[in-house]
Amino acid sequence: MYTLHYFPANANAAPHMMLEEIGEAYELVLVDRAKNAQKSAEYLKINPNGRIPTLVDGDLVLFEAAAIALYLADQHPESGLAPAVGTPERGTFYQWLTFLTNSLQEELMIWQYPDRLAGKDAAAVDIVKRGAESRADDFLDVIEAHLKTNGPFFLGDRLSAADFYLVMLCRWARPMARPPRSRAAIGLLLDKLVALPSVRRAYAREGITDEIC
Numbered sequence: 001m002y003t004l005h006y007f008p009a010n011a012n013a014a015p016h017m018m019l020e021e022i023g024e025a026y027e028l029v030l031v032d033r034a035k036n037a038q039k040s041a042e043y044l045k046i047n048p049n050g051r052i053p054t055l056v057d058g059d060l061v062l063f064e065a066a067a068i069a070l071y072l073a074d075q076h077p078e079s080g081l082a083p084a085v086g087t088p089e090r091g092t093f094y095q096w097l098t099f100l101t102n103s104l105q106e107e108l109m110i111w112q113y114p115d116r117l118a119g120k121d122a123a124a125v126d127i128v129k130r131g132a133e134s135r136a137d138d139f140l141d142v143i144e145a146h147l148k149t150n151g152p153f154f155l156g157d158r159l160s161a162a163d164f165y166l167v168m169l170c171r172w173a174r175p176m177a178r179p180p181r182s183r184a185a186i187g188l189l190l191d192k193l194v195a196l197p198s199v200r201r202a203y204a205r206e207g208i209t210d211e212i213c
Contacts, residue, residue, distance in 0.1 A: 001024075001025045001026060001027060002019060002024060002025070002026040002027070002055060002056070002057050003026065003027045003028075003029055003055070003056040003057075004016060004019065004026055004027070004028055004029070004053055004054075004055055005029045005030075005031050005043070005046070005047070005052060005053055005054040005055075005056075006028055006029070006030065006031065006052060006053050006206065007030065007031050007032065007033045007038075007052050008206040008207050008208060009171060009172075009203075009206060009208055010033070010052045010053065011051075011052060011053055011065040011105075011168065012052055012053030012065065012206075013167070013168040013171070013202065013203070013206070014065055014069055014161070014164045014165040014167070014168040015053060015055060015065060015068040015069055015072060016028075016053075016202040016205070016206065017164040017167065017168075017198055017199050017202040017203075018069060018072050018073070018079075018081060018161055018164055018198075019072065019202070020197075020198035020199070020201045020202045021079060021081065021164070021196070021198035021199075022072060022076045022079045022081070023079075024076065028205060028206075031043055031052050031054075033052070038050045038051060038052055046061050046063075047061075047063045049063060051063065053065055053068065055068045055071070055072075057071075057075075064101075065101065065165075065168075066097055066098070066100070066101040066165070069097065069161040069164070069165060070082070070097070070161070072161070073160075073161045080158070080159070080160075081159070081160050081161045081164075082160055082161055083155065083158075083160075089155060089158075092154075092155060093154070093155060093160055093161075093162060096146075096154045096162045097161060097162045097165060099139070099142075100162060100165045100166060100169060101165070103139050104136060104139040104140065104143075104169055105169055107132045107133075107135045107136040107139065108132070108136055108169060108172050108173055110128060110129075110131075110132035111129055111132035111133050111136055111176075112172065114126075114128040114129040114132065133176055133177065136173065136176065137176070137178055140173070140178075140180055140183060140186065141183070143166070143183075143186060144183040144184075144185050144186050147185035147186060147188075147189060148184075148185045151185050151188065151189065152185070152188050152189055152192060153189060153192075154166070163189060163193055164193065164199070166186075166189065166190075166193075167190060167193045167194070167199065167212070167213055170186065170190055170213040171212060171213040174213065180213070181213070190213050194212050194213065199212065200212075
């Protein structure tokens with residue numbers, strides 16, 4: 001049985017939604033960020049980065065949300081959450097999942113925590129925050145253009161792990177001046193995903209009761 005170490009609405013959300021969609025048994029273990037538990041000696045034994053999430057599957061311990069998403073998709077090919085290895089569709093899937101985690105997620109993290117780069121200088125924090133939001137806006141526009149032409153999902157009519165990943169990031173991005181839902185094609189994808197019982201169950205189990213994204 002899988003064990004997912006999580007904190008509500010953190011980067012565990014995408015793997016959590018996938019676990020619900022796949023239908024495999026799993027256990028949730030809270031890593032209480034409010035108490036800085038992700039930096040505890042116990043947690044650092046399984047995730048030396050002190051970040052959330054971590055997935056445990058028997059003797060295997062995985063961190064990094066995108067890696068966990070890929071692992072779950074590969075472990076459960078019957079779920080259809082990733083195209084077959086070696087196909088052109090798999091290449092497209094890699095592209096978008098990597099874009100989401102390396103580009104959009106990175107800028108959203110900087111936008112949410114600008115002081116990690118700017119320190120305590122208020123002016124510097126503002127510059128970093130505005131720059132990250134601008135870049136995140138551009139990345140969301142790239143996704144919107146793709147979905148308009150190739151949607152409603154990243155892989156056309158086929159649901160994949162990349163779509164769950166976008167839901168997670170769009171929740172984080174709700175406070176942006178141009179929230180993701182202000183874009184029609186992204187809004188359509190979000191509506192389709194939020195309507196899935198797996199998505200609703202995952203967020204409910206994390207105690208998320210407001211609008212998902």
